[in-house]
Each structure stands twice: as structure tokens, then as C-alpha cells.
Amino acid sequence: MDVVLAGTDSLWLLRKVRSEKDLELVATDEAPLAPTVRASNLPAIVGALPQDFRVIGPQTPLELASFSREARPCIGSVRARTIPGNLPPGAFLRVNGLSGKDLRIFVEGTALTLTHMAARLAQPIKEKTLTEQAAFFRLMSLASELCGTYGRDPTNPARGNCAWGVEPLCTALELKQSLVEVSGARGVRQARRAAGLVTPGSASPPRACLPWL
Structure with missing residues (x-):
């Protein structure tokens, strides 16, 4: 499953990776495959993020990217941001070194x-x-x-x-x-x-x- 962080959560992880030798940003022209995130997916997603990532909850939802309005998840602990259709190559960066099983985590590119x-x-x-x-x-x-x-x-x-x-x-x-x-x-x-x-x-x-x- 591909997970694409958005907004300030994406920027946080982007900065975290740049300061950590065990983490790596990989430029790729491969578009993430971002299915609709369900509530049952959240524990695995949060568990894959660095331990000092902020607390996620209904009042502090996780910012994720969605590629269409129809695919936006309706979960109290997720705020989905719709990504525009016209994007440059390398619009997203894959984060290597996180511990999520069967998860690929992406952040927004520059x-x-x-x-x-x-x-x-x-x-x-x-x-x-x-x-x-x-x-x-x-x-x-x-x-x-x-x-x-x-x-x-x-x-x-x-x-x-x-x-x-x-x-x-x-x-x-x-x-x-x-x-x-x-x-x-x-x-x-x-x-x-x-x-x-x-x-x-x-x-x-x-x-x-x-x-x-």
C-alpha cells in the first residue's frame, strides 16, 4: 500500500529524512498508488512513521494526499488534500528506511x-x-x-x-x-x-x- 503524506506532515518528514542518516529520499517518476485509506490502516501507517512524529487523532488528523475527490477518505483522524492533476515528473519522493510492512511512504516533492x-x-x-x-x-x-x-x-x-x-x-x-x-x-x-x-x-x-x- 502506498501512503502519500501532504502539507505540514509531508514537510515534517521531508526535514526528518534530511537530518537522519538511516533514512533516504528517493526521487522517482513512478506515481504512488494511493488507494482509499481506511481506519483499519491507520495503526500500521502511524507505526511506520518515526517515533517522534506528532500524535494523530480526531483533533490532530494526519494529512494525506488524495488524487481525486471521490477517493478522499472519510476518517476523523485523516485530513485529505486533493492533489492537482497536472504535476511535474518527480512530484513525489519515496522515503526508504521506515519500518512499515507492505507500506511505501511518499512525501511531496519540492x-x-x-x-x-x-x-x-x-x-x-x-x-x-x-x-x-x-x-x-x-x-x-x-x-x-x-x-x-x-x-x-x-x-x-x-x-x-x-x-x-x-x-x-x-x-x-x-x-x-x-x-x-x-x-x-x-x-x-x-x-x-x-x-x-x-x-x-x-x-x-x-x-x-x-x-x-
Whole structure:
């Protein structure tokens, strides 16, 4: 069974893998086969995730990708995000090294990660708890991280320890090109804007911000 994490849960695992030597991200053009997740599948899915993954429950549902509205699971402990139909090659990354039996776990690739974060940041802007400039700065910082040689702490990205000297997930040009092929997704316009300002090969968060200083 293929399981595709989405949104912030996907980003958490993406960062976790970059900081763990026993885990590996594998780029693949093979599309995940994501059947409808049932409540009986949840214990196996949660058991396969790293031990420090957050608690899953009705108030804190697991974010999963769905490839059609009809296939979205109706489970209280799962929030399904419908993935747009037009996606670039390598839209998802397979995670190797997790202990799930008969489970393959995928995370969103760089284009979807940035697009979904842009969509998520639209809400605090609407609620006026975050300015448009501050939200875009966060988005640009994430784009630089994806193309950089460091990875933020998955649980405490603002103040936790970074992983240093890791392989970039993509180049700045690859990120821009992959976003061109994403269509029909909320946030993609802002994601493209952020990708156009990314610092290639940044080695640290402060260096990623240098063009803005």
C-alpha cells in the first residue's frame, strides 16, 4: 500500500529524512498508488512513521494526499488534500528506511511542498495575524532551504538545530521549472514568485536571506 503524506506532515518528514542518516529520499517518476485509506490502516501507517512524529487523532488528523475527490477518505483522524492533476515528473519522493510492512511512504516533492505552504500562508494573511511581506519571507526561506545544503529541524524549524552539509533537494532552476508544470493548485503563483528569488546552494538560513538585507 502506498501512503502519500501532504502539507505540514509531508514537510515534517521531508526535514526528518534530511537530518537522519538511516533514512533516504528517493526521487522517482513512478506515481504512488494511493488507494482509499481506511481506519483499519491507520495503526500500521502511524507505526511506520518515526517515533517522534506528532500524535494523530480526531483533533490532530494526519494529512494525506488524495488524487481525486471521490477517493478522499472519510476518517476523523485523516485530513485529505486533493492533489492537482497536472504535476511535474518527480512530484513525489519515496522515503526508504521506515519500518512499515507492505507500506511505501511518499512525501511531496519540492514543487508541491512550496505550493502547499503558499496556500497555507494565505489563511493567516486573511486573518491579519501575518502580513503579506512576512508570509512571503517565510515562503522564500523555505524555497532556499529546499535548494540549500542545510535542513531545518522538523519539530522546531524556527529555533531547532539545523542539519548541515546535506544534499540539496533540487537546484533553483529545477524548482522553477517544476512549478511551471503545476497547474490548478492554490498557492502556485506565490510559489513561483518565491522560487524566482531563491538563493542557489545556500549553506545556512542567514545566507539565504542575504539578498533581502
